[in-house]
Amino acid sequence: MTDDDPTVLPGGGHSPGTAAPGSAAPGHSAPAAGRVLLARVVDVTVSVAECSALVTSRASGAVVTFEGVVRDHDEGRGVEALHYEAHPTATEVIREVALAVAEAHPEVAIAVEHRYGDLVVGDVALACAVASAHRAEAFAACAALVDEVKARTPIWKRQEFTDGSDEWVASLG
Numbered sequence: 001m002t003d004d005d006p007t008v009l010p011g012g013g014h015s016p017g018t019a020a021p022g023s024a025a026p027g028h029s030a031p032a033a034g035r036v037l038l039a040r041v042v043d044v045t046v047s048v049a050e051c052s053a054l055v056t057s058r059a060s061g062a063v064v065t066f067e068g069v070v071r072d073h074d075e076g077r078g079v080e081a082l083h084y085e086a087h088p089t090a091t092e093v094i095r096e097v098a099l100a101v102a103e104a105h106p107e108v109a110i111a112v113e114h115r116y117g118d119l120v121v122g123d124v125a126l127a128c129a130v131a132s133a134h135r136a137e138a139f140a141a142c143a144a145l146v147d148e149v150k151a152r153t154p155i156w157k158r159q160e161f162t163d164g165s166d167e168w169v170a171s172l173g
Contacts, residue, residue: 032102038111039098041090041155051111051129060109062135064142068126070119078162084125086116087154097148105141108132112145114155 037054048065056063070082087093098110112128119125128145132138160166 032099032106035102035109036095036098036111037109038113039091039095041086041094041114041116041153043115043117046113046115046124046127048124048127048129051113051127052131054111055109055129055131057109057131059133060131061133062138063129063131064135064138065129066126066142066146067124068146070121070123070125072121074159079121079159080162081121081160082119082125083158083160084114084116084119085156085158086114090114090116090154094149094153097152098145101141101145101148104144105130105132105137107134107137108141110141110145112149114149114153116155 038051048067052063052065070079072079094112094114098112102108102110109131110128112126114126115124126146126149128142128149130138130142130145132141156168158166158168
């Protein structure tokens with residue numbers, strides 16, 4: 001990640017435990033863009049630890065994380081692997097989602113990333129962290145973030161089953 005990376009939003013890349021330059025720490029209302037510290041769709045490993053480090057500050061009374069992990073089953077069928085395809089606008093959309101959640105929850109800082117490409121059981125497909133001065137706001141914003149990423153981000157997955165068959169599933173499934 002670099003400061004000129006368009007997928008890292010203003011304030012990204014700060015040291016853990018400190019507020020990002022130009023952004024407010026959780027508990028101090030700032031424009032949504034200054035509180036969305038990372039929002040991207042990438043073809044590399046994604047990390048809850050990275051997301052958490054980005055949003056955590058001295059004002060954080062709560063940091064809620066979510067890790068969407070590839071599981072070994074779906075609706076009674078064994079899953080071997082997944083392949084995620086992302087539309088070229090996926091990063092733009094995930095950013096819009098994060099900004100909307102930040103607008104609706106003015107006391108939170110957000111970092112979210114989704115992976116595309118080939119994943120196997122146990123890999124992380126979606127990582128996010130939401131920090132706030134209080135747990136209720138962090139939990140509510142994190143739940144809204146995951147639900148909206150799933151509903152709106154143009155990402156599709158192909159599940160490869162242990163019986164050799166496969167199927168495409170719309171969105172994050």
